[in-house]
Amino acid sequence: MNPSSHPLPCLLRSVLFALFAGLGLVGQSAHAAATRPNVLIILADDSGWGDYSICGNTNIKTPNIDALARAGASLDRFYVCAVCSPTRAEFLTGRYHPRGGVRGVSTGQERLNLDEKTIADAFKAAGYATGAFGKWHNGSQWPYHPNARGFEEYYGFTSGHWGEYFDPPLEHNGQLVRGKGYISDDLTDHAIAFMEKHQAKPFFCYLPYNTPHSPWAVPDSFWQKQKNAPIPMRSQDGANEDLPVTRCALAMVENLDWNVGRVLKRLDELKLTENTIVIYFSDNGPNSWRWNGGMKGRKGSTDEGGVRTVFFLRWPGGGIRPGTNVREISGAIDLLPTLTSLAGIPRVGDKPLDGKDLTPLLKGEPAPAWTSRVIFNSFGPNISARSQQYRLDNVGALFDMVADPGQQKNIAAEQPAIAGQLSAAVAAWRKDVLGPAAITDAGPKAKGKARNALLPPDDRPFTVGYREFPMTPLPARDGVPHGDIRRSAGAPNSSYFVNWKSTSDSITWDVEVHTAGEYDVTILYTCPVADAGATVELSFNDSRLAGKVGPGWDPPLYTNQDTIPRPLVESRMKEFRPLKLGTIKLPAGRGQLTLRALEVPGRSVMDMRQVMLTLRP
Numbered sequence: 052m053n054p055s056s057h058p059l060p061c062l063l064r065s066v067l068f069a070l071f072a073g074l075g076l077v078g079q080s081a082h083a084a085a086t087r088p089n090v091l092i093i094l095a096d097d098s099g100w101g102d103y104s105i106c107g108n109t110n111i112k113t114p115n116i117d118a119l120a121r122a123g124a125s126l127d128r129f130y131v132c133a134v135c136s137p138t139r140a141e142f143l144t145g146r147y148h149p150r151g152g153v154r155g156v157s158t159g160q161e162r163l164n165l166d167e168k169t170i171a172d173a174f175k176a177a178g179y180a181t182g183a184f185g186k187w188h189n190g191s192q193w194p195y196h197p198n199a200r201g202f203e204e205y206y207g208f209t210s211g212h213w214g215e216y217f218d219p220p221l222e223h224n225g226q227l228v229r230g231k232g233y234i235s236d237d238l239t240d241h242a243i244a245f246m247e248k249h250q251a252k253p254f255f256c257y258l259p260y261n262t263p264h265s266p267w268a269v270p271d272s273f274w275q276k277q278k279n280a281p282i283p284m285r286s287q288d289g290a291n292e293d294l295p296v297t298r299c300a301l302a303m304v305e306n307l308d309w310n311v312g313r314v315l316k317r318l319d320e321l322k323l324t325e326n327t328i329v330i331y332f333s334d335n336g337p338n339s340w341r342w343n344g345g346m347k348g349r350k351g352s353t354d355e356g357g358v359r360t361v362f363f364l365r366w367p368g369g370g371i372r373p374g375t376n377v378r379e380i381s382g383a384i385d386l387l388p389t390l391t392s393l394a395g396i397p398r399v400g401d402k403p404l405d406g407k408d409l410t411p412l413l414k415g416e417p418a419p420a421w422t423s424r425v426i427f428n429s430f431g432p433n434i435s436a437r438s439q440q441y442r443l444d445n446v447g448a449l450f451d452m453v454a455d456p457g458q459q460k461n462i463a464a465e466q467p468a469i470a471g472q473l474s475a476a477v478a479a480w481r482k483d484v485l486g487p488a489a490i491t492d493a494g495p496k497a498k499g500k501a502r503n504a505l506l507p508p509d510d511r512p513f514t515v516g517y518r519e520f521p522m523t524p525l526p527a528r529d530g531v532p533h534g535d536i537r538r539s540a541g542a543p544n545s546s547y548f549v550n551w552k553s554t555s556d557s558i559t560w561d562v563e564v565h566t567a568g569e570y571d572v573t574i575l576y577t578c579p580v581a582d583a584g585a586t587v588e589l590s591f592n593d594s595r596l597a598g599k600v601g602p603g604w605d606p607p608l609y610t611n612q613d614t615i616p617r618p619l620v621e622s623r624m625k626e627f628r629p630l631k632l633g634t635i636k637l638p639a640g641r642g643q644l645t646l647r648a649l650e651v652p653g654r655s656v657m658d659m660r661q662v663m664l665t666l667r668p
Contacts, residue, residue, distance in 0.1 A: 087253045087394055088369060089327040090174065091246070091314065092386075094142075094259040095307055096135060096186060099337025100359050101284075101344045102263070102304045108342055110284050111301045115312035116363070119331055123365030124375035124413050130382040130437060131334055133357045133430035134350065135211055136161035136188040138334040138383050139259070143169040143189065143200070145387030145398075145406040147484050149429065153189065154506050156211045157528055157543040159513060162190035163200070168400030170387045171201025171255060177396035180249035183207065184242040185259040191529070192513055193520035198224055202257070206241045210528060212544035213261055214624040216268040217612055225522045233270050235262050235303075239310040243317050250321050253394075258314070263303035264338060267296060267615035270306060274614050277302040286340040287457065297341040299615050325368040328393060330386070333360040347458040353428040353435035353445050354458055369393060370414045377412045379421040380439055385409050425473065427480050434481060436473045441466075443473035512563040512641050516570065521666040525560050525644070527659060533557045539658070540622040547622065547660040557647035558659065564591070567639040569667040572596060574646075575627040575660040579605045582653030589635060589662070591644045596635035600657050604628050627660045634667070 101108050105117040131138040136156050137148035144151055144167050152164035163169075175181045182204035187197050191209040198205050206223045213219065219230045219237075230237040242258045262269075277298040286292040311331065318324045336357040337343055338350045348354030362381070364371060384406035391398045392408045411418035421439070428435045433445035442450045442458065449463040449470040463470040485506060515523045528543045534556030538546040548558060572589055580603030588597045608623045617623065648656045 088366060089253055089323060090255045090390060091327055091329045092257050093311060093331045095333040096261045096264040097335060097338035097350055098263055098304055098333040099343045100361055101342045103361060108284055110282050111304060113308040115308045115315060116331060119329060119365055120363040122373050123363060123371045124377060126362035126381050127376055127378045128380045129360055129362035130358050130426050130428060131360050132428060133335055133353050135334050139188050141383040142386050145384055145404040147384060147405050149484050149506060154509065159511060159529055160509055161188055161211060162195045165194055169201045170390060173391050173396060173398045174255035175201045176399050180252055180254040182245040183257040185238045186261040192523050193517045196520060204245060207238060210544045212542055214266060214545035214622050215612065225520055235260050235306055235310050239313055243314060250323060260307060262307060263300045266613050266617040266621055267299040268613050269299060269302045273302040273306045284342040286342055287345050288340050291340040293339060295615050296339045300339055300341060328366045330364050332362040345457045353430055353433045355442060358428045364413060372415065379412055380424060380426055380437060381409055382426050425476050434477050436477050441469055512561045515562045515564045515664055516566040516666050518566060523664045525662040527661065530558045530560050541620040545622055547658055549658050551656040554648050554651060557645055560644045562644045563641040564637045564639050566666060567637060569634050569636050571634050571665040571667060572632040573663040574630040574632055576630045576657040577605055577625060577627055578603050578657040582655050584652050585648050585656040586650040587646060587648050587656065589632060589646050591637055592642045594636055596633050597649060598632040600630060
């Protein structure tokens, strides 16, 4: 029997409708509010399609995610982006990520343009309680912050890559806090608390985890299960597979599975399962070479293995039959139109969507023809196009994904008409989405030539000073070092500035001050005790503030956080403490915010992770 046609839910709806009418409430809107589904979206970070036992991987056990998949619908050919922040932008907006200004994963390139409306905006406008708990990765400063993008509650970190997984420094609605325990467990605790708090009204809960993204760190109880386990299923590029990394990534996914089980169990206990839409997917392909169903590519690639992920949707009370398998191609761009349709709420904003409403496919209803659809995947200069049967890669090679799912044989010469059609589609997409300002890379490495396009440089400043959100973080990630100052590691996210030794060194941020006023300045720093006492100056246009670095604080680098030592490209972290520099008066407008040393009595000034500007009332 179709769950939506069961007599008990229908009777319950009738009783609720009569009750609201008897209370003198507006009947239709009260009835709709009483029957609207809750929505829970769980997003894994860097987990590949092959990281689940339901996909055939015998290296791992994911019983809770497997059960979720069997209880509802699986989108068999579901496509995201090659890296993290673009996928998040496409989920949030229903539009290809370059349209919203998202072009990278750090240094401000991850920010979602302010004229874009999000899926959370739509659910909030419809009366839902909205909350996000985890890795945001679409902007840190207000109004890019999640609290400004439709989420009433936010707990997590706004950066992409995060360097601390145990008792991590996080934020809660703009206030700095310290998490408790392993980060995925902590995020799950807060998501569960949110659902408990809002169980009596519809809620929209977004749970974007940051695992199994590196660094390779997982609670020991999960590591011990995988530490010496055999790995019978290997990456097709076996020479590059690092087995300890594979084991740790799988242990991190098993921890995710445990947390998914906790969430689903709590929904059962709260008696919310029947009317809660639960979604699980990942943001890109695997972040290491490991088994992935024989697909070509991994994270960072626009080939199949870099952009195909699992997608599971369960809604027992909404007509989604257990075991539904949707083979039509779909993607993250489809989630906004699909979820607003399933919930019966209007979207907000008037920008055209790239995504489609998947409701008919999910419910097994007659649907318009999907055979002509093409989904595009882009990252940097690389653009790939996927139709139902074929993939045209970023250099113009054509593959029959039904006969050759591993992309082993280029058939462009054998199928010139299909290759030409997809090449023309890529050219049209590039013109439409990237626009005439896109830079075409026709250099010697650009074999695809017109298929390869780069957006022009990002000229957006970092925004400072809004009354509704007085705190503005300016992390090292967003700053530019000058002189001998350098980052603690190559990856800007979760980095800090080191090697600051001279008065000729400086750090700058390109900022735009929205509200003129007085700002309290706090710097997160460390400094050897013997070097304490340097005088530093923060300046913006004609405004200046000077203060002393002290007291000395030189903690050791964390040595007990990682299960596997992190690579050199990732910063090893330590405990930074706040240095209250004082108060500066900032005029409105754009300019360079500059931090430099006026006097250096010791061997160094300080290591610096973040400047915080807080607008005074």
